[in-house]
Amino acid sequence: MNIVRLAALMACNAILTGCQPPFGTAQPAGSNAGKCDASSIQTLIGEQASPALLDQARRKSKAAIARIVRPGDVVTMEYNAQRLTLTTDESLEILRVSCG
Template structure:
């Protein structure tokens, strides 16, 4: 009787363990990592606060910033940040993460 109960408990434990996800979700949207490829079509468009916010959401990034010529920027890499680099007229020249 005791062996039967132990066997049943082991089988139930194995069955419940099989219900768990084996790999965590590391997709950009789940981790907040930036995907610049998703917003490359922005190159050549006029930058605006609305476009910056929309591109942040579309890229999966947690934060976004506009980089204009002459701006002082931090050099640390942040995989969760989208960068939109513009020219003097505010047209987007480059889209990158970091």
């Protein structure tokens, strides 16, 4: 009976450990360092995306990182509060500005 209980506890521990974020990725409580805010750059919709505009948008939105996503691009789908995304059409016209 004790072996079954020990095995069950070990299994639960393994499952819960897998749910933890990687070490060092958590932001301190109340910290907004690098947290993206796309509300201030919604005026970029309709503009032509470029590396210079992307960097300017990243700085203005206070995002830590930024990317341009065109139709058909393969992108990671995990949420990242520090990332700015400019979604464009084939001609690099900005269709959507978002964080995450």
